[in-house]
Every structure is written in C-alpha cells, then in structure tokens.
Amino acid sequence: xxxxxxxxxxSKSFGAFKVVDELSLEVxxxxxxxxxxxxxxxxxxxxxxxxxxxxxxxxxxKIFGKEMNTHRNxxxxxIGCIIEKPDFYLxxxxxxxxxxxxxxxxxxxxxxKIQEIIELVGLKGREKDKVKTYSHGxxxxxxxxxxxIHDPALIIxxxxxxxxxxxxIIDIREMILRLKNEMGKTIILxxxxxxxxxxxxxxxxxxxxxxxxxxxxxxxxxSTQDLILSVEVEDGKIAIEKLNGYxxxxxxxxxxxxxxxxxxxxxxxxxxxxxxxxxxxxxxITYRRALEEYFLKLTN
Amino acid sequence: xxxxxxxVELYKIFSRPRxxxxxxxxxxxxxxxxxxxxxxxxxxxxxxxxQLESKFSIQGNILNGxxxxxxxxxxxxxxxxxxxxxxxxxxxxxxxxxxxxxxxATKPIxxxxxxxxxxxxxxxxxxxxxxxxxxxxLGFGLWIFEPGDLMVxxxxxxxxxxxxxxxxxxxxxxxxxxxxLTVVTxxxxxxxxxxDNSIVPIVTTMAVIIIFTIIGTLDVPLFNNIKPFxxxxxxxxxxxxxxxxxxxxxxxxxILIMLAYIVAFLSITYYRFIKKDILS
Numbered sequence: 006x007x008x009x010x011x012x013x014x015x016s017k018s019f020g021a022f023k024v025v026d027e028l029s030l031e032v033x034x035x036x037x038x039x040x041x042x043x044x045x046x047x048x049x050x051x052x053x054x055x056x057x058x059x060x061x062x063x064x065x066x067k068i069f070g071k072e073m074n075t076h077r078n079x080x081x082x083x084i085g086c087i088i089e090k091p092d093f094y095l096x097x098x099x100x101x102x103x104x105x106x107x108x109x110x111x112x113x114x115x116x117x118k119i120q121e122i123i124e125l126v127g128l129k130g131r132e133k134d135k136v137k138t139y140s141h142g143x144x145x146x147x148x149x150x151x152x153x154i155h156d157p158a159l160i161i162x163x164x165x166x167x168x169x170x171x172x173x174i175i176d177i178r179e180m181i182l183r184l185k186n187e188m189g190k191t192i193i194l195x196x197x198x199x200x201x202x203x204x205x206x207x208x209x210x211x212x213x214x215x216x217x218x219x220x221x222x223x224x225x226x227x228s229t230q231d232l233i234l235s236v237e238v239e240d241g242k243i244a245i246e247k248l249n250g251y252x253x254x255x256x257x258x259x260x261x262x263x264x265x266x267x268x269x270x271x272x273x274x275x276x277x278x279x280x281x282x283x284x285x286x287x288x289x290i291t292y293r294r295a296l297e298e299y300f301l302k303l304t305n
Numbered sequence: 306x307x308x309x310x311x312x313v314e315l316y317k318i319f320s321r322p323r324x325x326x327x328x329x330x331x332x333x334x335x336x337x338x339x340x341x342x343x344x345x346x347x348x349x350x351x352x353x354x355x356q357l358e359s360k361f362s363i364q365g366n367i368l369n370g371x372x373x374x375x376x377x378x379x380x381x382x383x384x385x386x387x388x389x390x391x392x393x394x395x396x397x398x399x400x401x402x403x404x405x406x407x408x409x410a411t412k413p414i415x416x417x418x419x420x421x422x423x424x425x426x427x428x429x430x431x432x433x434x435x436x437x438x439x440x441x442x443l444g445f446g447l448w449i450f451e452p453g454d455l456m457v458x459x460x461x462x463x464x465x466x467x468x469x470x471x472x473x474x475x476x477x478x479x480x481x482x483x484x485x486l487t488v489v490t491x492x493x494x495x496x497x498x499x500x501d502n503s504i505v506p507i508v509t510t511m512a513v514i515i516i517f518t519i520i521g522t523l524d525v526p527l528f529n530n531i532k533p534f535x536x537x538x539x540x541x542x543x544x545x546x547x548x549x550x551x552x553x554x555x556x557x558x559x560i561l562i563m564l565a566y567i568v569a570f571l572s573i574t575y576y577r578f579i580k581k582d583i584l585s
Contacts, residue, residue: 057410058411090404096320108310108313111309151408
C-alpha cells in the first residue's frame with residue numbers, strides 16, 4: 006500500500022495551550038480517511054498543518070513521500086482542499102473564481118474544462134453569477150469545483166457538509182464516493198459526526214484534545230463485537246438482585262432503571278432470555294457500538 | 306509563475322469597485338479645481354501675490370496651466386496616502402478577512418512570492434493613481450489655460466521656472482511622488498500582514514501619517530531632532546523639484562531614505578507573513 010500522508014508525532018501549541026499532541030497517522034492511496042473528533046479536538050489545526058497553513062511546533066509531515074518543509078510547492082500542486090468554509094472572491098463570478106484559482110495552482114484550464122467541473126458540482130446555469138449571490142450550499146459546491154479543477158491526487162475536506170441541508174449532505178457524500186470510486190482520489194474528510202464518516206470512509210482516526218484515541222479500519226473500529234447494550238426495565242435494582250450475578254463481568258452501570266452491559270452482539274439473545282426467565286419486565290433494548298458510545302460521550 | 310500571479314493580483318485589484326474610488330475622487334477634485342480657477346483664478350492669484358505686488362512688478366501670464374497643475378498637485382497629493390492605503394492596506398488583511406487567504410496559501414506558491422506579487426501590484430496601482438492625478442491636472446491645465454513660466458512661492462524665496470523646463474520637472478516630480486507613495490504602500494502592507502481585517506491597517510496608516518506630518522510641521526527643538534528620521538519629512542521632497550536651483554543632493558538623499566524605508570517595511574512584511582500561522 007502506497008502511503009500518501011505520513012504524520013510523525015506532530016504537535017502544535019499556541020502559547021501554553023497544546024492543540025495537537027504528538028499525533029501520528031498514515032493515509033494510504035485510495036483511502037477515504039475519516040478524521041473524527043468533537044469540536045475543538047484539533048482536527049482543523051492538523052489539517053492546516055498538512056496544508057502548510059500552520060507550522061507544527063514539533064514533528065514531521067510527509068506527503069507523497071516528500072517532506073513538507075522542503076518540498077512544499079511540489080506537494081501542494083497535487084492537493085485540492087476546502088478548509089472550514091469555502092470562501093471566494095465574492096465580487097467575481099463562480100467561473101472567474103475557478104479560472105483564477107486554477108491559474109494560482111499553476112495550470113491554465115480551458116473554458117470547457119471549467120464548464121465540465123461546474124456541471125459536475127451542479128452549478129450549471131449559475132456560473133456567470135457573482136458568488137455573493139450564492140447560498141452556503143452553492144458555495145460549498147463551488148468549493149468542491151475549486152478543489153477538483155487542477156485534478157489533484159489528494160483531496161482534503163474539512164467538515165464539507167457543515168451548514169448544508171439534508172439533500173446537500175447526501176450530494177456531497179455521493180460526490181466523495183464518486184471521487185474515490187470513479188476517479189481514484191485519496192480523500193481526507195473531517196467531521197464531528199461519526200455516522201457521516203462511517204458512510205464514506207474506509208479508514209479513520211479519532212482525536213480528542215489533540216491526542217489520538219483510535220485509528221484503523223472503520224469496519225474494525227465500529228465492529229459489533231464490542232457493544233454497549235442498554236436494557237430499560239421496570240425496576241433496575243430489583244432486576245440486578247434477580248439476575249444474581251449473571252453476566253456480572255459484563256454489567257457496567259445502572260442509570261434510571263436502565264441496565265448497561267458491554268458484550269458482543271451474539272450474547273444479546275442469551276441475556277434477554279435470562280431477563281425473561283427471571284420475570285424482569287423489559288421496556289426497551291438499544292445498543293451502540295463501544296466506539297460510538299465513547300464518541301457520544303466525547304461530544305456530549 | 307510570477308507573471309501569472311501578477312496578472313491574477315491585478316485582476317483582483319481592478320475588479321473591485323473600491324479600487325476606483327481614488328480615480329473617481331481625483332477626477333472630481335481636479336475638475337472642481339480647474340473649474341474654480343477658470344472662473345475665479347485671477348481673484349485667487351491676486352490674493353496670493355498681493356504682498357509681492359507692492360514690491361515687484363509682475364508681468365506675463367502667471368495663471369497658466371503649469372501653475373494650476375502645481376497648485377492641484379500640492380493640494381491633492383496630501384490626500385493620496387489615504388487613497389493608496391484604501392487598496393494596499395487591504396491586500397493581505399482583506400484576503401484574511403474574506404477567508405480567501407486560506408485558499409491562496411494552499412496553492413503551490415511560496416509566501417514570499419505572494420508578498421512580492423502583492424507589492425508589485427500595489428505599487429502599480431499607486432503609479433497609476435499618481436499618473437492619473439498628474440496627467441489629469443497637467444492635461445486639463447494646459448488645455449484650459451495656456452502654458453507659461455511657473456512662479457512658485459516659498460516661505461523664503463520665489464522661484465520662476467521657465468515654461469520649457471516645466472514638463473520634465475513635473476514628470477520627475479511624479480516619479481518622486483510615486484516613490485513617496487510607495488513608502489505608504491509598503492507601510493500599509495506591513496500593517497496588513499499583522500491584521501486580519503482591513504480597517505486596522507488603513508486607519509493606522511493614516512493615523513501614523515497624520516501624527517508624523519504634525520510632528521514635522523511643529524517647530525519644537527525636541528521634534529527637530531527626529532524630523533529627519535520620519536518618512537513623511539521626505540515624502541514632500543517632490544516640491545524641491547520646483548526650485549530655481551535644484552537641490553540635487555537633498556532630493557537624492559530623501560529618495561534614498563524613502564527607498565530604505567520601503568526595504569525595511571517590506572522586510573518586516575516578508576518576515577511576518579512567512580512565519581505567520583494562517584488561522585483566518
């Protein structure tokens with residue numbers, strides 16, 4: 006597997022405040038890599054370091070096998086990005102913005118290529134309008150167009166669905182999958198919403214307070230082998246007494262008559278049988294994957 | 306690549322309505338001045354030279370195109386730093402405020418090149434403003450009024466510049482005024498590198514120029530020692546081109562000091578911008 010991005014123990018401090026703390030990760034060619042964390046976790050700062058907008062306090066960044074410090078321009082030629090919200094020259098048309106940014110990327114793009122990209126992101130018919138007349142969703146689409154215009158191998162998208170309506174979110178999600186599947190792009194996508202990452206990413210990292218919490222294949226990290234089961238019963242204390250130590254090692258807590266167990270999916274029927282056998286009335290059963298539960302706690 | 310970037314930067318400057326405020330303001334002011342002097346110039350001139358006329362006999366066409374141009378330049382050039390700072394103070398901070406700096410700084414362009422190109426574009430804009438002012442004042446001045454010898458009144462002497470010398474002196478004066486205003490360009494750009502909104506560098510540039518100009522005009526011994534070090538002291542050196550005997554050494558000295566200021570301001574801008582974390 007070809008490594009596209011390699012962060013080696015990068016840290017960033019603003020004064021005494023450490024925003025990113027010795028973060029290491031690897032992104033491989035063809036990955037849709039999810040970058041997950043609650044607000045303020047250090048996602049945007051890390052992405053800005055990958056894009057040389059912010060200099061790391063320590064650690065090294067290698068992209069396409071080259072050091073960012075020494076090969077910055079060479080690396081940036083192959084990257085397209087949206088950081089936070091897509092901002093453009095509002096007094097110019099979308100078409101002109103795309104043209105200018107392609108020139109800044111060091112390429113001259115033909116008019117029909119611009120039209121092609123405009124059509125791909127669904128802005129056909131509005132390309133001559135000034136960007137100041139655009140909605141947030143349209144600017145987000147234009148941001149994607151700007152990202153793609155110089156045909157980069159790596160695309161970095163920082164919370165690209167923020168502020169979009171449900172249809173806009175679906176469109177962006179589909180576009181990301183098309184970029185991966187049809188165009189073979191490597192994509193890094195940040196979000197504070199786990200389900201969003203789960204739907205598009207094959208690998209991910211979770212960070213909190215600048216530190217890595219988990220990293221790996223999305224399927225493995227979000228496997229059903231490690232679940233948090235919540236069982237709502239009539240009276241929690243009586244239920245614990247009746248269970249009399251059954252699956253004691255799996256029991257984790259009792260909150261408002263809801264018993265919580267850490268177990269795998271195939272252990273659920275067995276537990277439900279035991280609860281029935283003991284005559285414990287069950288009002289509801291829900292489960293979350295352990296990482297999902299952990300992430301929900303992080304994001305409160 | 307630099308040429309391509311420069312074209313983009315100039316396009317950005319000239320596609321913004323704000324960039325034309327200076328040109329429109331200058332055109333209006335020049336028109337108003339020319340009209341006022343055309344209608345009532347003789348009364349104005351009589352007022353100016355009434356003391357002289359008691360001691361000297363003044364003959365010939367004093368109220369000519371060159372005098373009008375000189376009066377306009379002397380009056381309007383004071384306002385030029387504001388018009389320049391309106392655009393150049395916005396070159397970096399405006400991009401930071403609008404968020405486009407994020408995109409610009411992720412393109413395969415070095416930050417040093419971004420500064421270089423913005424400085425060249427800002428200077429080009431400044432040059433156009435100076436040429437616009439000089440061209441309009443001189444063009445309309447010579448068209449509406451006749452050419453003639455230029456009489457310049459100073460506090461301690463009168464200079465008479467022959468008509469055939471006026472044109473090149475105005476041309477050189479515009480060049481010197483351009484260097485003066487380039488000091489403003491580099492100064493406002495330096496402030497722009499420290500700010501993420503446009504108002505701060507524009508207002509600060511004007512505040513500094515006003516403070517330095519006031520210090521320059523006050524005849525206080527304490528201030529006399531620092532006056533030679535203020536860039537505003539040297540920004541009015543273009544006026545010395547309209548003396549009978551050209552103080553070449555003084556003019557060159559002032560130009561060198563202004564160039565040193567430009568280099569210093571630009572160096573600080575490069576240092577700041579290259580080191581800066583782009584958080585906007």
